[in-house]
Amino acid sequence: MSKELKQLIALDLTKNISRKHICQDHFVSDVTVQRVLDKYTKQVKPSFHYLPKVLCIDEFKSVTSHLGKMSFICVDGLTHRIIDVLPSRQLDHLITYFKQFSKKARHSVRYLVMDMNANYGKLIQKVFPNAVIVTDRFHIIQHIHRNLNTLRIKEMNTFKKEEKAYKHLKKYWKLLLKDAFDVNDTDYHYHQSFKTYLTHAQILDRLLDYSPVLKQAYEFVQELRYAYRQRDFESFMEVIHHIDPSLPEWFRKKFDIFKTYQNGIYQAFTTPYSNGITEAINNHIKVIKRIAYGYRRFSYFRLRILIIQHHSQWQKKNVKKVVNG
Template sequence: MSITHYTKEILDILDLHLTFSEDCFRKEKIAGEMSFVFYGKLTYQAQSCFHCGVEDPQHFVKWGFKTVRYLLNDVSEYKTYLKIKKQRFRCKICGKTFIAASSVADRYCSIARRVKLSIDEKLMEPFSMATIARMKHVSPTTVLRELRRFEKSQRPSKDSLPEVLCFDEFQSVNRVAGAMSFIMMDGQSHQLLDIVANRQLPHLQRYFARYDSQARKHVQFVVSDFYSPYASLVKTFFPNAQLVIDRFHISQHIGRAFQNQRTQVMKRFASKTGPHKHLKKFWKLLQKNAWELDYEQHHWRPSFRAHLTEQDIVDRLLAYSSELRQGYRVYQAFLSAIHGKNQQKFDQLLAEDYAFLPKAFQTVIQTFKVYHQEIAWAFTVPYSNGPLEGLNNHIKVLKRVAYGFRNFQNFRERIFLYRGKYFQSVSPEVSLKHKRKSS
């Protein structure tokens, strides 16, 4: 193998006309930093003029060389450059000169295409754009320019919608009204469909009005939380769709009511007393599903000065207040009905009288009665907002790592790139091969 072949393999270059000599590598100091520099030569017979477009090689004269420097991906953690001595040509027809084109980089650009591809891959990871710029030795503006190349490809088609839609919102940039943005996902394939800057009803109405009426009629189910504008939105724009309240939000609603009751009971005790400390420290055990509590393994609990199981701790916490014990029983009864998708038991719980419970409980139960039909669908269909909630968690990580975003469009494009790693469609053949290998 020749030096040219080995050098191209190291630098990941495929240009057939680029050659390297034996002394092509040097270690130089560029911009105050020691860097690897590779020297190459690019020459061939031009087939057409870049300016006038003439396609007769007889009209082109070789007109010396011009050295061009390109930034490459790092080699052995060193900043790496490629200096190419490019052939110049002169066109006899138009009298203008042009230089040989290379596949290493785009014309008029000193950053190699491989570097740009590497930037695109980094944008799919939870890195800030400033961090990516430092890693690839480019400016943040270059990273931003690469990000905005994907803007057109992220515009969804307004001619089709899936049968199942998942609606949710997440905390967006401060410049958005209410700082909350709307996010929509396919409930079957779990593909992110679109992100709208504002989740308020007038903005969503204008957004969905752009979709074709037949596409909106194709939607059969819309899964969402208890955000009231979604109900009116579904009724207006999706005539054949049924609104389904996500089971997670049903559990979350009743869980927050019990959490408020626990806080009220805790504040009745002095801050330095045992009951106050215990109710504050072991609150997660009270929120946990009762059937998942450990009742076998005993561990030393310094605050109780005894070896106790999780079930023992819960029993001692509930002994501090009869009201808390009643609220806990109601809370666990609803959790059991939701977890088991037992609509009959859920309806029986709604029919009971809860005048003895705090106002927070009564408000939640009244909300359940208002959305009774939508909750009933949650016990029937297999769809949920679980994948969308998982994506929201990744969005929070991305936002925290990037120290926030000021521009919503940049934030939206990063989410579309970032979610591609977690929600990629896999063909049945690929999935079957993966299962065979794992088995």
């Protein structure tokens, strides 16, 4: 096989297309494409002498193995470059992996951006002694919305399916999750289920009239959202500590997690760092996996993730290194 053909295959491997299509386009076997892919291994090997100041970590659904279905990803929060992708999110595996980095590299990490996962927090004690946890803002608001929506479903199910209250709470649920400031109160539209012209604000009022409990929870959530939008940590925690005792116990307990992670929430409100880039990369990984109809071997899945995500940095000289191997 000529070097030119190897270069074309190597370039195609940096694009989000399946190996099957690469084989068809270049009239080669899958084994040939696999051999070219194997040569990328050296190019994506991490440097154990560097870690970024801001380290974003998360997990995603990967290949099924003896280590579980979930894999681990860590990203540079400033350059948005993937540091590495690991086959397991288990704490002992993560500690073993990060211990390979030099002490200077590990001590250079100042912020560990993550969701509300207790296991990841233990990395601070064992691996990154100079870092503080930053709770991802997306997961804060997601937790608030998820629990309000669960309460809506419970209240909705107290009505019969034929009743208007059930139908309205099911159809217009998105209005309950909107910020009160974003709910339109000027534009009237005809709504068949109400048989009249209403604004979104008027529909919201009718939904809340169906359930006093839902109305109390909605007002509580709006107070939280206002403090969140203002990045007012003290007000946010004050609302959490003074939650209405008349709300269901299970609902109140769901917000105790914010007390546990209040230090991380404080950092989320006072620093600009978030896991937004990691969530975006996770979505790209889902696309890579879907286009390939899944992967059986994690090593090949990892290689494709790294070379596709870093495709802009794969200059012609890098492809030549792969080909000349």
